[in-house]
Amino acid sequence: MHLKYPKHKVLFFPIIVVALFNSCIDPIEPDFELREGLIFIEGFASTEPGVSFVSISESAIEFNVYVVNFVEGASVSFENTDNGEIVPLTEITEAYVPPEDFTVAPGESWMLNIRMPSGKRFSSQIEKVLDPVPITDLNVEYDAELEFREIFGGKFVPGHEIFVSFDDPPEEGNYYYWSYRSYENLNICEKCRESYFRNGECQPLPRNVGGLQPYYDYPCQTDCWRIRFPESIPIFQDEFSNGRAITDFSIGNALLYTKEDMVIEVQQFAISSSAHEYYKVLKDLVDNNSGLNAPPPAGLVGNMFNPEDSEEFVFGRFTAAATSAASIFIDRTFINEEALDGRDPILLEPTFNSPLPPPATISAPCGETRFRTAIRPEAWIDQ
Numbered sequence: 001m002h003l004k005y006p007k008h009k010v011l012f013f014p015i016i017v018v019a020l021f022n023s024c025i026d027p028i029e030p031d032f033e034l035r036e037g038l039i040f041i042e043g044f045a046s047t048e049p050g051v052s053f054v055s056i057s058e059s060a061i062e063f064n065v066y067v068v069n070f071v072e073g074a075s076v077s078f079e080n081t082d083n084g085e086i087v088p089l090t091e092i093t094e095a096y097v098p099p100e101d102f103t104v105a106p107g108e109s110w111m112l113n114i115r116m117p118s119g120k121r122f123s124s125q126i127e128k129v130l131d132p133v134p135i136t137d138l139n140v141e142y143d144a145e146l147e148f149r150e151i152f153g154g155k156f157v158p159g160h161e162i163f164v165s166f167d168d169p170p171e172e173g174n175y176y177y178w179s180y181r182s183y184e185n186l187n188i189c190e191k192c193r194e195s196y197f198r199n200g201e202c203q204p205l206p207r208n209v210g211g212l213q214p215y216y217d218y219p220c221q222t223d224c225w226r227i228r229f230p231e232s233i234p235i236f237q238d239e240f241s242n243g244r245a246i247t248d249f250s251i252g253n254a255l256l257y258t259k260e261d262m263v264i265e266v267q268q269f270a271i272s273s274s275a276h277e278y279y280k281v282l283k284d285l286v287d288n289n290s291g292l293n294a295p296p297p298a299g300l301v302g303n304m305f306n307p308e309d310s311e312e313f314v315f316g317r318f319t320a321a322a323t324s325a326a327s328i329f330i331d332r333t334f335i336n337e338e339a340l341d342g343r344d345p346i347l348l349e350p351t352f353n354s355p356l357p358p359p360a361t362i363s364a365p366c367g368e369t370r371f372r373t374a375i376r377p378e379a380w381i382d383q
Contacts, residue, residue: 036060040068041122041304041316043112044269045078045104047132048323051267052078052104054089054096054112070094075115078102081126082109093369104320106131112304112318124318125303130270132322133174137165138266139248140330144337147253158337159255160330162264163248170243175276176236177269177321178251182228183377184260188346189220190364196349196356197364209355216349222374224366228257233283237276254330257341262330263377269321278302278317327379 036059043054054076057068076089076096089096104110112124140163145156168174192202193215205212234251238244254264271279302317351360366374 039071039116039122039314039316041112041114041302041314041318043124043316043318045098045110045112045127045129045318045320046267046269046323047103047105047129047321048267048325049101049103051323051325052098052102054114054318055094056096056114056116071116073117077113078104079111079113080104080108081111095370104129106322108320110320121307122304122314123307125305127272127275127303127318127320129320130272130322131169132324133166133169133176133268133270134324135164135166135266135268135326136245137247138264138326138328139163139165140254140264140328142335147255149255152340157255157340158335159253160262160264161250162252162254162266163250164266164268164326165245165247165249166268166324167245168238168241168243172238172242173273174238174242175271175273177271177275177279178230178234178266179269180230180252180264180266182254183225183263183265183373183380184228184258186224186226186366186372187219188217189224189366189372190218191344192216192218197361198357200365206357212355213347215344215347217344217346218349218361218364221363221365223376224372224374225263225377225380226258227371227373228254233279233286235276235279235283256332256335256337256339258339259332259335261332261381261383263327263379264330265327265377265379266325268324268326269319270323271319271321274303275317275319275321327377329379329381331381331383333383 038059040057040059041054045052056071056074056076058071059066059068061067072091074091074096076091078087078089078098079085080087087098087102089098106129109126109128111126114122116122140160142158142160144158146159146161147157149155149157162180164178166176190197190202195202195204196216197203197218230252232252236246236249251266254262302315304314304316304318306312306314349356349360349362351362354360366372368374
């Protein structure tokens with residue numbers, strides 16, 4: 001096992017995806033219908049640098065399908081309500097983030113303020129930061145029949161189960177939430193179907209060019225890693241284990257999507273009872289609706305509100321969280337089971353006598369997004 005503690009990593013939480021943006025102090029189910037213009041907010045202010053973020057989405061109906069889209073152009077800030085400090089956040093791909101070295105500290109109180117591009121304002125209730133609880137160990141176990149999945153033809157699929165150990169403090173009423181993300185080598189950075197790669201994007205084929213390959217693959221110009229997020233919501237409270245050592249607590253599964261080596265980075269959050277209630281309701285929605293991509297039967301009002309309109313429902317939650325982190329490298333060289341992600345044959349653009357407009361392109365940049373990075377994970381081991 002390789003156990004390391006990451007620094008300066010921008011981490012994101014998958015809970016913000018379609019249909020699961022709801023939170024509560026006391027969960028209630030408002031009477032509303034899925035419609036355009038609903039606002040969903042999710043935010044964390046963390047004691048670990050590089051972990052804090054805010055995501056803002058708005059519902060829309062596109063081609064008769066209910067979707068949510070990331071809101072660009074908002075003004076977002078964290079506010080320390082103890083001393084009045086304002087920390088502005090910067091917009092990146094699908095998130096707003098504070099300066100890289102930003103952290104909150106145990107005992108401090110923070111809130112989230114947002115001004116939408118329309119001028120509408122949203123704020124959170126005040127959150128007090130608790131003390132972090134360190135991860136004492138991080139382990140994974142491979143299982144060739146880890147989890148049953150309908151999406152893969154109704155069968156048990158292989159993968160790694162993730163376990164954490166920690167010492168619960170002696171004080172009663174400790175609550176935990178975990179997130180993690182996995183890193184796998186990414187070899188092809190762009191696949192252009194019935195198109196070709198120029199000027200940073202796939203371009204339509206010229207009208208006078210036809211009968212070519214169905215797609216062109218463009219290998220990554222540099223080392224690149226695909227990022228995946230958890231498909232579950234792991235939470236825990238110490239009601240029946242107060243002050244004890246918690247050993248090998250399961251926090252989720254990393255399925256065998258590919259057979260590339262992998263790093264898993266885990267974040268353990270010490271959260272308030274109200275935040276735990278939020279994630280408990282959210283977990284129930286996920287577990288009862290076949291995963292994170294299934295729409296919930298109803299929204300849950302959280303600790304976000306419109307200070308200028310008390311009647312407006314705002315969905316989501318801002319959490320000031322004490323955080324500990326750990327990483328583990330997983331060698332998957334000797335796994336015999338087939339990976340879940342099928343791979344097309346690699347088809348490269350011809351470099352000589354090509355019918356495509358010059359110059360010929362044989363690679364593509366990694367491109368930093370929520371789902372890929374050229375930043376080497378700290379626990380990565382070259383083999």
